[in-house]
Amino acid sequence: MIEFILMIITIVSAILALIQKDLLKAAILTGFSGGALAVLFQVLLAPDVALTQAIVGAAIVPVFIALAVKKTQRGDA
Amino acid sequence: MNELIPLMVIVPMMAALLLSAFSRFNKVIKCLALVVGICLPIIPLASNYGLHFFGGYQPMVDNVTNILYHPAITYSFDFMQQIFIAMVGLLTFLVIFIYLTKYKKASGSYLFLLFMGTAAVTALILTDDIFHMFVFFEILALAQVGIVAASSIDYSYEMALKYMILGSIGSPIMLLGIGFLLAMTGTVNVTDIVSIVRGGLLDVTSPVFLLSLGLIFFGWLYASGLPPFHTIKSGIYSKAEPHGAALLQSFTVISMISIVLIMFRIYSTLPIFEVLIVLFSVVAMILGVSMALTQTDFRRMIGFLAVGELGFIGLGIGLGTQYALTAGLFQALNEIVITALLFIGFGAIVHATNEVDTRKLGGLLAYHPKVGIMLLIGGLAMAGVPPLSGFQSKLMLVQASLSCGYPELSILTIMVSIATFVVFVKTFYSMFLSPKPHDLEVVDNEVPKAMVFAMAILLIVIIALGLFPDVVTSGISNYVGGLLL
C-alpha cells in the first residue's frame, strides 16, 4: 500500500514543481519528489539505490537548484 | 588475455586525471600531455587481438542449455577497433600538439576534457557491454560540452547549454531502451543478448523488443547527430575551437559506429531496423548538404557537411550486406581524417584573418598557398574525387547499393557527392580565388607551423588510403564477416 502512496507523492510533487511561480518552492518540491522516490526504492528492495537517491535526489539536487536560483532570480519571468 | 587492451582506456583517463591535478605546473603537464599523446596511437598498434575480461571473470558455460555467459565487463579488440583507436589516437596527438604550441600557458582542465573524450570513445568502441556503453556515452557528452564551453568564440555557452539540454533528453531515453532490453533478457552483455535473440528464446516481434529498438535508436540519433539533431551537432562544431572541432567530429563518428554496430548485432533480425537507419541516413544527407549550401559562415558549413557525410556511413550499415558494411566503416574512417583536415585548415584561416564569413574573405591564395592547396585536396577527397580516399569508400557504397537492388540510393549518393563538391568549390572560390575585399586585413601572416604539420600528416593518410584501400578494407571485411555470422 505504501508504495502506491509514494508513487502518487512523486508524481504530484513533480507536477506541482513545474507549475510553481516561485522557483525556490519548485526546488523544494523537487526535493520532495526525489525523497519520495528514495523511500520508494527502499520499498522496492533496493536499499543501496535508496541511499544514493536519498542523498542525491533529496539533498544535493534541490540545493544545487536553490543555489542557482539565489544567483539568478526567484520569480518565474 | 592481453594486458594492453584495458590500457588503451586507462592511459588517457589517468593522464586526464593527472593533468587536472597538476594543472599548476605548466612545464610538467605540457611534457606529460605530449608523451601520452605519442603513446595513444602506439598502444593499439602494439597490442594483440583478443578479449579482455575485467576482474578476470572468465565466461561460464551453462551446462543445461550449453550457452556461454559473460559475467564480466568484456572488451573485444579486433582489426576494426585497432584501426579506429589508432586513428583517434593520432588525431588526439595532433590536436594536443596544436593546442600546446598555440598557447604558452596550457590549461589543465582543457587537456583533461580532450583526454577524457578520447578515453570515452575508446571505451565505446571496445566495449561489449550495453550499460558500459551508456556510461561512456554520457561521459563523452559531458566532455564534448566542456570542449565547446571552453572555447572563446561568441555564443559558445549558449550552444553548449543547448547541446546539454538535448542530451539530457536523449540519454535517459536510451537508458530506458537499455532497461527494456534488460527486462527481456536479464543481461547487459551484448554477446549474451545476441545468443538469446538468435537462439529463439525471445519473441523478436513483441512490442517491448521493438520499443527497446526505438528508444536506443533515438539515443543513437543524438549521439551521431543525424536529424533531428543535425542543427545542434553542426552548431557545436562551429562554436568549438578549430582543433577541438576536429576532435569532436571524430568522437561523433566513432560513437556513431560503435553504437550502431551493437544495435546491428542485436536487432539485425528485424527488417525494420535497416529501414529506419536508411530512412534517417537519407534525410541526413539531404538536409545536411542542402543546409551547407546556404551557409555563409564556413565553420558552420563544414559542420553541416560533416553531418551530411554521416548519412553515407548510416547508408552502408543500413544496407546490411558484408560489402556495404565494409564500405560504411571505411567511409567512417575516411570521414574522421578528411573532416579533421578541413576543420584544422579552416581554423588556420580563422587564425590568420579573424573572419568567418565567406563573403568578407577573398584572395587568400596569395597569402596562404600551402593551406589553400591542402584544403583543396581535402575538399576534393570529401567530395569523392578519384585518387583520394573519399572516392574509394563512396565508390564502394554506390556499388553496394546497386548490388542490393536499390539504384535510387546510388543515384542519391552520387547527387549528394556532387552537391558536396559544389559547396566546396563555392567556398574555396569565394575564400581563396575571388578578388580580395578592400576592408579585409590579413592580421597575422604566419599560419602556425603545428597546424601545417598536422594537415600534412592527415593529407598523407588521405592519399595513402586512397591509393591502397585494401590495407584497411580487407581487414574490416573480415571483421564484418564475423559479425554477420
Next chain:
Amino acid sequence: MRLYDQIFNVVKKFKELFSPGPVTNADVSGSITAEIFIIVSIVIAALLLRHVSLLLAALATLILAIVLINNIPLLPKFKIEQEDSLEKMLFYAVFVLGLIVIFLYWGGTLV
C-alpha cells in the same frame, strides 16, 4: 512563364534568408542549387517506396513533385525550421521520438 517568375521570386526571397550584409552571386547560385537539390533528392527518395508498393510509389512521387514545384521557394521554409533556437530543436526531437515510437509499436511487425 509562371515558373520563370516563380524562380525569379526565389532569388528575391533569398536576400531575406541571409544575415545582413552583401549577398554575392556565389551565395545565390548556391541557394538555387540547394533548391533544385532538395526537390530532386526528395523525389528520388520517394521512389524507394516501390519496394513496398509500385502504385504507392508512383502516386507519392507524382504528388510530391507537384507539391514541391508549386511551393517553390522551399529553402526559406526549410531554413527557418532548422535554425538554432532551442525551442525548435526540442520540438523536433520530441516529435521524432513520438514518430519512432508510434512507427515501431504499430508498424514494427509489418515491414
Next chain:
Amino acid sequence: MAETQLAILFTSIALVVIGLYAAIFVDNIIKKIIGISFIEEGANLFIVGIGYKAGGIVPILMPNMNTTWFASNASYPLPYGLVLTSIVIGASTLAVMLALVMVLYRKYGTLSTSVMLADTSKQEEYDE
C-alpha cells in the same frame, strides 16, 4: 503482486511524459531543467522496477542463509548497480547545466528560454 510492477511502470512513464512536456512547454530555463531531470528519474525507477520481486528479500546474502532459498527469493541486483551509476550521472549533468545557466543569466538578465537560447546565427553578424 503484479499490480505493484504495473504501477511502477505507469509511474515511470508518467515521469518521462512530464519531463517531455516540460521540455517543450515550460519557458523558464530552471524549471525546464528540473522537468528534464524527471525523465532521468523515470528511467531509473523503471530499471529498479525490473529487478523488483514481489514478496522477495533484499539481495544481501547473510552468513546463515540457505543459498538456494536466497537465489529463488532475492530480487535481481544487476539493475540496481546500473541505477546507482545513472543517478550520479544525472546529478552531475544537472549541475553542469545549472552552472551554464548561471553564467548566461549574467549576460542576458532573464531566465526565459526564448530570449536566452534563441537563434544566434544572425545576431553574430551584427556584432562584428
